Amino acid sequence: MRPRVFCGIAAAIALFATACGSGGGGSSAGGDGTGGAGQSAASGFPVRVADCQGKETTVQQAPKRIVTSNAAALEMLLQLGAGDRVIGTGFPPGKGSLPAALAEQGARVPVLGAKVIAKEKLLGSGADLYVDTFGSMPMMGGAGAVPSEQEFAAAGIQHVMLLSTACAGTPKAAPAPRTDLSQVEEDIRRLGAVTGTAARAEELVTGMERQIAEVRTATAAVPADQRPSYFLFDFDAGTKQPISVCGRQVANAVITLAGARNVFADCDADFKPASWEDVVAKNPDWIQLAVRNRGTEEENRKAFEDAEAFLRGFPATQGLKAVQEGRFLRIGSEVTTIAGVRNADTVRQIAATVYPALVEKGR
Template identity: 30%
Template sequence: MITAVLTVLAVSAVAGCAGDGPSDAGAKPKAKGTATSATAYPFTLKNCGTDVTYKAAPQKVVTLNQTAAEILIHLGVGDRIVGSGYEVEKTPDAIAGQYKKIPQLSAPGQEIKHEKLLAAQPDFVYGSFASMFTAEQSGDRKQLHDLGVPTYLTEFDCAFHESVAGANFDMLYEEYRRLGKIMGVPAAGDKLATEQRAVVDKALGTVKKRDKPLKVMWFYSTYEGTPWAAGPGGLPQHISELVGVQNVFADAKTKWAEVSWDEVAARNPDVIILADLTRGEPNDTAKEKIDLLKKDPLTSKLAAVKGDRFITIPGSHMDPGYGSASAVPTLVDGLNKLG
């Protein structure tokens, strides 16, 4: 009964702010975060195989995860976010003040539930993970569209647990441009894409060439003692190819693969790239991962472990987001220092 009431309220709120009625026909309200809107509304985008129509510049946005919120802040429209969730790490200092003003609709590390999302009365929902757009979590996309709430799901993760063939930075730059258009600030989307491309290109220009590619393992996390590593289809694989190293789990079946310590030892990476996570799960931080590798009877014998051949990258930067571009100079600098 509570859910039904919330749904009715949400539909009414969305209908009330959609601006489709006769009294709003001639109104041209300015969108927050921009003096004028260069986007011509309405327009339709095909996003993850679904045609989504955006009737006006969103003013009440819910971002389903921290990464999505940070991207909108960097686009200059963070003041339009009325709620966010799945907060997993400390916000970068440069945007911490803006991010702190955003109401959190779920506990740290937790996903926003459908009723909580509807209570925020959003006119646009943006998320980075397909697993969040489900009936059990924030609501599936069709459900939200039927309520009059357009959505955007990153093209990197259109289907839960399915790899995206050929994921690359161009997809991320295009996401910035699409979000810029959706939010009515297309110039900001172009600017952000250009800035991030420059970060990646500058780092790639400093790569030290090697006769033989180094073998690397992208060590993301452990679950009940089992390691998870980056496989094909995600940005870690793309970054590996860009900088000229070999991902030892490039032949895995998924972009984040459950592997084994025996496999890690057998593939014997030259360098281990550590995801520094702050979720509070066991062995999440880079320091904890190093301690684990050094104490384990099998992995402690690996040359990479004995030689402290580790490179630490914030875990969130391994998933598509604003921080992903900075993962490239971090990796290149680390590899160059290792010699």
């Protein structure tokens, strides 16, 4: 991700924050050194987790004071029931971006940084665990903005990454395109193991897999070459140059599982600047108006309307098939591009829109 993307989908990553498990049965957390979590039968600890390069960290006991790099990790911990142990976060959730049931608790988490948490503040936070959504992603400043492993150790902080996001743009990432949510599910399991909430993690993953399996079953008879093409329009990235959601991004898995074809799936990255000429050449069947949650239903409606109005009024996009036929999906950025439990809800929402005769709306 590039600095330019900060105001768009990557900013949504910041605000909130790709394949086996989804629809195919996820692997249980295991101590294989590849990012899974190994547990002893007696207490669940110690737990071993690996970073993007495979280097392991051993967590001896459930953490009591957790700091998260952004709201993606924060939401996972809230969903797992470990939110009462979170003592601070960077990139806090935007108003309205957390599920209603979690919003009040999420709002009580102290904000240690409006963006990346300053190194000194993070090391002095008193945390015993730091959950890192970014790792060495260039857009986050890389190692220059994050303490070294030696500094983490000296401060008594164990460093655990969300592999589905931190590794997406690295050489160690799975080859593009990502077509399922197994890494997201594994992150949920990893955090469940690390925080002693493994049973809850399994409940969440099982629910995701059940919902995705229903969609896949409903759309199974649609031939691959007849599945509609799909463009995720990141309105908040600006309209001068569109940002493509590429094959390594979690949204590619969401779109694929919903039975559509991401027009930029062959882009071997997570995000990449594109051009309107590229979009016109793809001529997508459907366009998702991906805007960040503004905090209220009225503000969100206005943002979606502005995004649609741009596409209808912009000379380069006026003639697109999706624009001419009004094939727009009003689905927010966060639940599509940010790794989390709600990715499965988005799969169903997309599928119910592009296949209304096959997939029912709702869970």
